[in-house]
Amino acid sequence: xxxxxxxxxxxxxxxxxxxxxxxxxxxxxxxxxxxxxxxxxxxxxxxxxxxxxxxxxxxxxxxxxxxxxxxxxxxxxxxxxxxxxxxxxxxxxxxxxxxxxxxxxxxxxxxxxxxxxxx
Numbered sequence: 001x002x003x004x005x006x007x008x009x010x011x012x013x014x015x016x017x018x019x020x021x022x023x024x025x026x027x028x029x030x031x032x033x034x035x036x037x038x039x040x041x042x043x044x045x046x047x048x049x050x051x052x053x054x055x056x057x058x059x060x061x062x063x064x065x066x067x068x069x070x071x072x073x074x075x076x077x078x079x080x081x082x083x084x085x086x087x088x089x090x091x092x093x094x095x096x097x098x099x100x101x102x103x104x105x106x107x108x109x110x111x112x113x114x115x116x117x118x119x
Contacts, residue, residue: 005100012093013048060101067094
C-alpha cells in the first residue's frame with residue numbers, strides 16, 4: 001500500500017508540473033506574466049517538491065504539508081473553468097498519498113509477531 005501511495009504522490013507531483021506549464025505558458029485566458037509564473041511556482045511547484053522529497057524520507061509529514069499548501073490553490077482552480085479545474089485532483093492525490101502512507105505505517109506498527117518462549 002505504501003508503493004501505491006508513493007506512485008499516487010509522484011504522479012500528482014508530475015501533474016502539478018504539467019498544469020503549472022499549461023497555466024503559466026499556454027494559458028488561453030491570459031498572456032504569460034512573470035508575476036503569475038512566479039506566484040504559481042511558489043504555490044504549486046514547491047509543494048510538489050515536498051511530495052517527492054516526502055516519498056523518500058522517513059517522516060511523511062512532507063506530504064501532508066504539500067497537501068495543506070496546495071489546498072487553497074486547488075479550491076481556487078476547482079471554481080475556475082477549463083482544464084485548470086483538473087488541478088484540484090492534484091490536491092486530492094496528495095491527500096490520498098498521505099493516507100496510504102499513514103495506513104501502511106499504522107499497519108506495520110500494529111503487526112507484532114508472536115514471540116515464542118520455547119527453548
